[in-house]
Amino acid sequence: MKQNLLKFFCCTVSALLLFSFSSTVSSALELKDPSYYERFQGKGISISVYNWGEYLSNGSDGLMNINEEFTKLTGIKVNYTNFATNEELYAKMKSGGSNYDVIFPSDYMIARMIKEEMLAPLHRENLPNETYLNPLFEENSYDPGNVYSLPYTWGTVVIIYNKEKIKEPVDSWNILWDEKYKNEILMFSNSRDSFGIALKTLGYSLNSEDPKQLREAANLLKEQKPLVQAYVMDQIFDKMEANEAILAPYYAGDTLAMMDSNEALAVAVPKEGTNLFVDAACIPANSTNQEAAEMYINFLNEPQVAADNIEYIGYSTPNLAAFDLLDEATQNNEIIYPSDEILAQSEQFINLSDETNLRMDQLWTEVLASKGNFAAWGLAPIITILGLFAVKNWIKYNRRKKRRRMIE
Amino acid sequence: MSKWLSKGYTGLILTFLYAPIFVLILYSFNQSKSRGHWTGFSFRWYERLFHNDAILNAFITTLLVAVIASVIATVLGTAAAIGIHNMKKRSRTVVMNVTYLPVINPEIVMGVSLMLLFVLMGIKFGLLTLVLAHITFNLPYVILSVMPKLRQMDHYLFEAAMDLGCTPWQAFAKVTLPEIMPGVVTGFLMAFTFSLDDFNISYFVSGDKFQTLPILIYSMTRKRVSPEINALSAIIFIVVLLILILVNINDARLEKEQRKKEDALR
Numbered sequence: 001m002k003q004n005l006l007k008f009f010c011c012t013v014s015a016l017l018l019f020s021f022s023s024t025v026s027s028a029l030e031l032k033d034p035s036y037y038e039r040f041q042g043k044g045i046s047i048s049v050y051n052w053g054e055y056l057s058n059g060s061d062g063l064m065n066i067n068e069e070f071t072k073l074t075g076i077k078v079n080y081t082n083f084a085t086n087e088e089l090y091a092k093m094k095s096g097g098s099n100y101d102v103i104f105p106s107d108y109m110i111a112r113m114i115k116e117e118m119l120a121p122l123h124r125e126n127l128p129n130e131t132y133l134n135p136l137f138e139e140n141s142y143d144p145g146n147v148y149s150l151p152y153t154w155g156t157v158v159i160i161y162n163k164e165k166i167k168e169p170v171d172s173w174n175i176l177w178d179e180k181y182k183n184e185i186l187m188f189s190n191s192r193d194s195f196g197i198a199l200k201t202l203g204y205s206l207n208s209e210d211p212k213q214l215r216e217a218a219n220l221l222k223e224q225k226p227l228v229q230a231y232v233m234d235q236i237f238d239k240m241e242a243n244e245a246i247l248a249p250y251y252a253g254d255t256l257a258m259m260d261s262n263e264a265l266a267v268a269v270p271k272e273g274t275n276l277f278v279d280a281a282c283i284p285a286n287s288t289n290q291e292a293a294e295m296y297i298n299f300l301n302e303p304q305v306a307a308d309n310i311e312y313i314g315y316s317t318p319n320l321a322a323f324d325l326l327d328e329a330t331q332n333n334e335i336i337y338p339s340d341e342i343l344a345q346s347e348q349f350i351n352l353s354d355e356t357n358l359r360m361d362q363l364w365t366e367v368l369a370s371k372g373n374f375a376a377w378g379l380a381p382i383i384t385i386l387g388l389f390a391v392k393n394w395i396k397y398n399r400r401k402k403r404r405r406m407i408e
Numbered sequence: 409m410s411k412w413l414s415k416g417y418t419g420l421i422l423t424f425l426y427a428p429i430f431v432l433i434l435y436s437f438n439q440s441k442s443r444g445h446w447t448g449f450s451f452r453w454y455e456r457l458f459h460n461d462a463i464l465n466a467f468i469t470t471l472l473v474a475v476i477a478s479v480i481a482t483v484l485g486t487a488a489a490i491g492i493h494n495m496k497k498r499s500r501t502v503v504m505n506v507t508y509l510p511v512i513n514p515e516i517v518m519g520v521s522l523m524l525l526f527v528l529m530g531i532k533f534g535l536l537t538l539v540l541a542h543i544t545f546n547l548p549y550v551i552l553s554v555m556p557k558l559r560q561m562d563h564y565l566f567e568a569a570m571d572l573g574c575t576p577w578q579a580f581a582k583v584t585l586p587e588i589m590p591g592v593v594t595g596f597l598m599a600f601t602f603s604l605d606d607f608n609i610s611y612f613v614s615g616d617k618f619q620t621l622p623i624l625i626y627s628m629t630r631k632r633v634s635p636e637i638n639a640l641s642a643i644i645f646i647v648v649l650l651i652l653i654l655v656n657i658n659d660a661r662l663e664k665e666q667r668k669k670e671d672a673l674r
Contacts, residue, residue: 048616053627054634060456068461079617080462082627095523097533098615234632242444254631261442313631 037074046077047101047292053082057312064308101293107278111142111351119148120283126294129301132321141348149280151318157275160255162246163266170268173201182227186248189231191364200272209356218363222370253315267335273345436638453639466624474603477542482596485550493558507548519612533615541613542603550595557591
């Protein structure tokens with residue numbers, strides 16, 4: 001029997017292995033300068049790439065398998081692993097147990113990493129494809145002049161709503177505070193995005209460090225709390241698609257995926273302005289293969305590669321040549337590529353001071369802990385039960401003691 | 409009435425246990441990426457799964473780590489259990505309490521402390537640290553499942569075997585090991601399953617080259633977990649179910665043979 005099991009197990013594993021190696025091969029790439037990629041051929045180099053989950057085209061839907069193509073072209077092996085939050089990426093790098101060569105932090109995290117000297121300045125001569133970069137992204141508040149980073153994707157935070165349930169025009173963050181939609185509203189479960197929205201609603205900068213403004217924003221979020229059905233991240237897809245909620249803020253690229261599966265959904269850009277987020281490719285200061293890493297970043301910016309990749313991700317590309325390769329419907333989509341007017345109103349996150357980060361975290365805990373939360377109705381019964389237990393045991397103990405004394 | 413009630417109760421519990429798995433299997437056949445919206449039947453996620461290197465690599469890493477770690481932990485744990493069993497009473501109590509500690513200790517504490525230890529020792533995170541960490545947290549489970557079997561075992565069997573001319577090694581292999589085998593197998597299976605679904609500890613000690621399936625799935629939560637994971641989970645569930653059925657059939661067969669033999673003897 002044991003042999004049977006073993007055989008079965010081996011078969012499964014080998015079948016999986018076979019399948020994984022027989023993946024389809026796409027057509028040849030058109031490159032401006034193929035000789036650039038030949039430098040490391042046959043040298044057996046490998047680089048470690050640390051990216052967000054589901055954030056690189058992997059060969060599905062007829063799109064390019066980017067890592068495979070890169071290895072085929074350059075002979076550099078790619079170790080590809082994923083993270084879920086900027087903070088996770090930061091913690092992993094700080095722990096010092098692993099060396100990454102290419103990472104993809106967001107704006108405010110890039111600023112923080114630059115400040116802490118965790119990133120290496122990029123060598124321009126190794127990045128000829130930087131010429132495709134949209135001039136709009138040449139001056140970033142998190143990394144002026146893109147010394148340490150090259151933008152990978154960008155997008156805005158928009159409001160997604162169910163147009164069958166909400167008849168009034170949606171054009172302002174204020175609707176997230178409308179009593180009419182009590183228990184139908186979703187909100188971000190991370191402090192930075194939530195505070196950004198509250199600050200924008202109040203007409204302040206979303207990078208505000210003023211304690212008074214932050215306090216006001218926290219009060220606004222507390223006011224909103226009774227109306228909010230849930231604080232979520234990716235569960236928003238399920239809830240909006242299944243009509244469990246009808247109103248939520250989210251990242252523009254992802255709202256398109258939701259609209260695909262539920263036709264009742266629509267998107268609005270708030271008139272108060274919104275957050276323009278950028279995820280960029282960076283090289284950690286302790287990378288041992290900087291040149292190979294730069295080759296990878298440059299490859300990601302080949303027009304065809306970037307176009308396939310952005311089609312897979314669904315966010316917006318800062319690569320102008322890739323933008324030209326997209327179909328017209330995408331190019332003209334006001335949600336993914338908003339007008340200059342909206343962009344002018346939008347703000348990028350920058351890294352806040354430690355003091356402000358701490359204050360924001362405290363205020364956020366306060367918001368989540370305010371009335372109607374688990375602490376209020378959940379803790380009381382638990383304490384009561386524990387208390388009863390303690391009393392019972394104490395009585396038992398005393399009785400036993402008395403009995404023992406009587407026996408003696 | 410009470411029979412009807414107990415049946416209903418069992419049914420309710422089974423529904424509760426299996427409803428999520430059935431929903432997951434159902435949605436692995438969904439046409440669209442949505443988890444809340446049924447758009448049609450298709451096999452596309454299964455097809456995609458076999459072309460998704462990231463998921464397959466993570467799955468293979470998970471299996472590899474689980475197999476290596478649980479085998480080593482079983483060997484080490486069994487040896488440790490025998491050693492502890494033969495200790496004097498006081499030191500045995502002390503060692504057993506120390507063994508219990510990692511089981512009660514929150515996994516996250518274990519993860520952080522292992523991470524700090526590896527960094528301090530200058531070991532780069534990778535397959536080695538993953539396997540070492542998994543062996544570490546699997547060991548107590550193996551020891552704890554072998555110990556009761558050792559206690560149940562007749563202590564004089566081993567000595568009798570020696571008296572009859574066995575070398576200590578032979579006595580161990582032919583007498584002790586078969587006696588405690590159920591405990592060893594239980595320990596191995598526990599170690600294996602714990603390894604498969606560990607997230608907390610792997611999260612802290614996985615490096616830039618290897619990631620396990622739970623880490624990969626967690627990393628998808630910004631954009632949404634891909635339905636290929638549903639397909640993979642469905643396959644794993646079916647495989648486990650098949651193995652269980654096969655084992656049960658085999659056991660039933662063995663039992664029948666045993667009974668036949670006994671009947672023949674009579």
